[in-house]
Amino acid sequence: MRPIAKMLQGELTAEELELVPRSYDIIGSEEKAAIVIEIPKELDNKKKIIAEALMQVNKHVKSVLNKLSGRKGTYRLEQLELIAGEKNTEVLHKEHGYMLKLDPSKVFFSPREATERQRIASLVKPGENVLVMFSGVCPYAIAICKKQPMVNKVYAIEINPDAHKYAQENVRINRLSHKIVLINGDVKEVSSSLKMKFDRIVMPIAVSGDNFLDCAFQLLKDSGMIHFYFTGKGDDIFKDAENIVKSVAKNNKKKIEIENKIKVLPFATRSYKICLDVKAGVG
Numbered sequence: 001m002r003p004i005a006k007m008l009q010g011e012l013t014a015e016e017l018e019l020v021p022r023s024y025d026i027i028g029s030e031e032k033a034a035i036v037i038e039i040p041k042e043l044d045n046k047k048k049i050i051a052e053a054l055m056q057v058n059k060h061v062k063s064v065l066n067k068l069s070g071r072k073g074t075y076r077l078e079q080l081e082l083i084a085g086e087k088n089t090e091v092l093h094k095e096h097g098y099m100l101k102l103d104p105s106k107v108f109f110s111p112r113e114a115t116e117r118q119r120i121a122s123l124v125k126p127g128e129n130v131l132v133m134f135s136g137v138c139p140y141a142i143a144i145c146k147k148q149p150m151v152n153k154v155y156a157i158e159i160n161p162d163a164h165k166y167a168q169e170n171v172r173i174n175r176l177s178h179k180i181v182l183i184n185g186d187v188k189e190v191s192s193s194l195k196m197k198f199d200r201i202v203m204p205i206a207v208s209g210d211n212f213l214d215c216a217f218q219l220l221k222d223s224g225m226i227h228f229y230f231t232g233k234g235d236d237i238f239k240d241a242e243n244i245v246k247s248v249a250k251n252n253k254k255k256i257e258i259e260n261k262i263k264v265l266p267f268a269t270r271s272y273k274i275c276l277d278v279k280a281g282v283g
């Protein structure tokens with residue numbers, strides 16, 4: 001029996017216990033973490049008991065946040081309600097040898113993408129100039145600099161001022177101010193004022209990233225790599241993204257080759273966050 005189910009025996013019926021989510025995100029460190037969970041509506045009157053049991057089982061968890069909506073709006077935030085614990089939900093999250101300070105109620109952050117960040121970081125070569133669009137609290141740029149210390153510069157653009165503030169702190173905490181250039185703004189507006197071209201562009205947003213592919217091709221060196229994220233649905237989860245990339249590349253007179261197709265994470269019902277590694281300037 002799951003430890004949480006043991007704890008809740010006597011408080012919830014057997015049917016209710018079955019509805020308690022088996023998966024949730026724990027964001028933070030051994031000193032202080034927050035749980036982000038989606039408790040089903042049927043357990044609304046039991047959510048506080050469930051949250052307190054989760055804190056008992058996970059002693060380092062100081063707050064439990066319940067998802068009231070999916071990710072919405074430009075900042076891609078979930079509506080979260082505090083159901084137990086401390087009001088201050090800022091945490092210091094540790095992954096793969098670096099630290100990220102953030103408040104999940106104010107910024108997008110997914111600990112489930114840690115493996116994807118490592119995958120991207122391991123592709124970066126010495127001397128590259130990298131652009132991370134939609135950079136959030138800066139996990140991709142930091143992962144890249146930690147894994148490939150010989151990277152030349154990583155530029156990171158983020159529109160949410162709270163995420164940008166955390167990114168500034170995270171670059172400082174991880175001692176990467178000499179490598180990472182942070183820009184708070186809209187990728188479209190910032191792109192037109194950037195005077196340089198990049199070897200690699202990472203586009204870690206699964207919704208509406210296609211609107212920014214033109215910018216990416218224009219900012220890419222004659223030969224370079226774009227990591228394009230999208231939402232994959234249907235029998236061939238990569239087909240829509242491939243068609244979009246081919247069409248935008250053609251409009252920009254770029255020859256491309258799709259080097260990798262990656263299923264990153266389940267995204268929503270029967271859809272996935274996917275990534276295409278697009279090599280431009282081939283042939």
Ligand SMILES: C[S@@+](CC[C@H](N)C(=O)[O-])C[C@H]1O[C@@H](n2cnc3c(N)ncnc32)[C@H](O)[C@@H]1O
Pocket residue numbers: 074075076108109110113133134135136137138139140157158159160163185186187188204205206
């Ligand atoms: C899916 S999140 C990814 C954040 C970060 N890369 C990560 O993995 O944690 C997308 C981010 O893009 C930002 N964003 C959305 N539209 C943007 C735009 N037009 N320009 C810059 N940032 C944008 C959002 O605020 C959000 O932080």
